[in-house]
Amino acid sequence: MGLRRTPSRPAPRPRRRLMGRDDHGQANILLLFGLTLALLALTLLFVRVGAANDSRSRTQTAADAAALAAVSALQEQAAQDIVNGVYPMPWFDEEVAEKRAEEYARANGAVLTDIRASDNVMGRSGNIVRVEVRGAVCQKELEEDGSRHWNDVVCDGTEDEVDTVVGNASAIAIVQIPHQCGRDAGDLVCAGGLITDLDSAKRLIDVHLIDQEGRYRFDPSISFGGGATVDCSSLGALHPIMCAVHERLQAEFGGFYLNAGGQRNEPGSDHHTGEAVDYMMADLGEVPSDAMQQTAVQVIDWVIQNSRQLGVKGVIYDQHIWNATRGDAVGPWMSVRRPMEDRHNNTQNHVDHIHLAAGVGPMR
Known part of the structure; x- marks a missing residue:
């Protein structure tokens, strides 16, 4: 019996894979797109966090400047006392202090919200001043002549309302009278000699920021007699x-x-x-x-x-x-x-x- 021969068949042609139909390619594209979105979101987050930190820093700077400005009036008053030969006994003047604090707060992009004085001498001098400010951004119209820059957003007091608040901050400043002042043959002597000019007197008086208010709130109603007999x-x-x-x-x-x-x-x-x-x-x-x-x-x-x-x-x-x-x-x-x-x-x-x-x- 003879063997049957199976007729030969042509070898199958290899299938061609269409471009763009690969599942792995689709996954890579989606992954790349997702990473791009995530990177963009992260960038925006960093920008917002950085802007917030920058705003808080500016607001704190405004508070520091306002507090130092508030006590500058006491420094000037004490310096004038020294020049006049009187032991310096500055008293807190709320009207003057508030005006100066407001000016410096606005110059640094903030608005003064509170001011108060204290001391460690039973509320008699108010040589420690605490201020509170809120940061503010005021959007303004550009001027045709270019007199107002595009990024001028500092509040200058002419605005009816401040729409954008960018944080609150507080600061405390103190003016300290020099301890090296005393009497010599009836004259007031400071730092070893007579002080006759205002600038030299001001340099003797220390003004700086501190972390804590005084033990006593300043009380302007405290009465002191002006002479040797007080009823x-x-x-x-x-x-x-x-x-x-x-x-x-x-x-x-x-x-x-x-x-x-x-x-x-x-x-x-x-x-x-x-x-x-x-x-x-x-x-x-x-x-x-x-x-x-x-x-x-x-x-x-x-x-x-x-x-x-x-x-x-x-x-x-x-x-x-x-x-x-x-x-x-x-x-x-x-x-x-x-x-x-x-x-x-x-x-x-x-x-x-x-x-x-x-x-x-x-x-x-």
Whole structure:
């Protein structure tokens, strides 16, 4: 039996693959498109974050400038006092400070929203100023003559409203009176000599930014007498017992003090209830002269000896205290006084003034 032969068939032709029909190619295109979109989104994000950080930085710069401008008025006032031969005792002037702070805030693309003063001398000077600003961008129309640049978006106060707010910021600045000032034969001497020109005086007064406000809010209602005798009505709402002690002191010693401060808004203190008066024995922050020191001791000795009949609660002077409500013995001041903690400030340590409390209840 013979073998059957299968007729030969032509070999199949290879199939041609059409361009653009490859699945891998489609995936690569989609991946490239997705990466492009992601990169674009990331770029926009970085731009927005950078712009936000830049805006916050500009707003903080505006706050710093406004705070320094606000205390510059106190610096000028203190410098003028030095030139005039008076120990510098600058007082916070809200109207002047606010005007200067507003000017510098707007010059740096922000708007002033708040300003307040404080100090560490019981609210008497306001040498520490805190400002708050909000950053603002003001869109403006270009001028045909090119006088207004396309990127001029700083608010200058002529706008009715600011549409774009770019963050808030605050800053605190302080003006510090030079401690190297004192009296020499009646003349005010600073840095070893007399200061006769304003520029030299200003260089002695330090102005800089700080992180914390003062312990006491500035209180413009605090009353100080202008001479050696001040009646009770000029010392605020004094308690009747404190007023009687004050009048008795003036009858006994006349003008023993430079000026005086009485009732003020200071919760937790005898000053708040009108049961305390501060008798200044030196300029604010200075040390009393030998004569004033002797006068202070003489007055305090008399107060302690008559404390029970007068209703005196206690005395603080020269970083020492005598507290009748705690049972401290009656006797000469130098013998019965007790030391107090050092607060590193002549006013806080009661070096420049006598604090006398009279009334009811414990000494506060």
